[in-house]
Amino acid sequence: MWRWPALLTAREEETWSCSWCHAATHVGGEWFEISRPPYLPPEMRWEKAVADGLPSDVSHAFGIVDGTLCGIQEAGMSPSDYGWLTQRESACAACRKTADAIDARWPQAMRREEARVSVARRL
Template sequence: MSMRWERAVADGLPADVSHAFGIFDRTLCGIQQVGMSPSDHWWLPERENVCGACREVAGVIDGRWPQAMRDEDARVSVARRL
């Protein structure tokens, strides 16, 4: 899970909580901010300041992801392809 998600970056997001970028200007937990983007850094679910709701959603999504697509070589940012 820690090799697939980027940290969300946007004005208005609290700096003390790490949110995972989803798609369409939203975090995985549903916060929407115009102009939100993925950072160049991974979102790490094991950190202390991680959003618990983002961690939960990432776990559900990753649990459904095909096993063959879970290694580092399969990591692709969906948002950067849009």
């Protein structure tokens, strides 16, 4: 698991991601909730990567902090407000291959919407 960088606040929420299947788990926040977003297929799961050093004619998927799924590292890289669409011609083939490999790692039993749920701490 790797922890996403977060600003320190009184109501800090940490985001942890599995380095193997990239499943996210959010921990903390105002109600100290453990939130596990449900499975999403590759065409709905990834955001387009944004960075000054990325070529404009190829669309890359944002994978981890400062990096794309295909391994390009650029300081200050971030996910855009737009999804990375696997079916577009401009989609990076190496990002698509990695997205498909990550998708195959999700167990079939954990792909149902109710398989990943949120749990709030009881006071």
